[in-house]
Amino acid sequence: MAAPKKKAFALRLDPAVHAAIERLAAAELRSANAEIEMLLREALSSRGITVQHTKKPKRGRPPNSSD
Structure with missing residues (x-):
């Protein structure tokens, strides 16, 4: 099972905003x-919008299929 695809898109940021995000990310080891995704989720949550995390695929070998 392949990992769920993430939506990719171009995002134009002010260089100062990008630098601040990079500093914050480095401090939080992200x-x-x-x-950016965490900040967006926090902003949505503060507005009362909850977004579920996409389920991760199961790890390991698939079960044997004994017919």
């Missing part, structure tokens, strides 16, 4: 992309 990538800038993951930090």
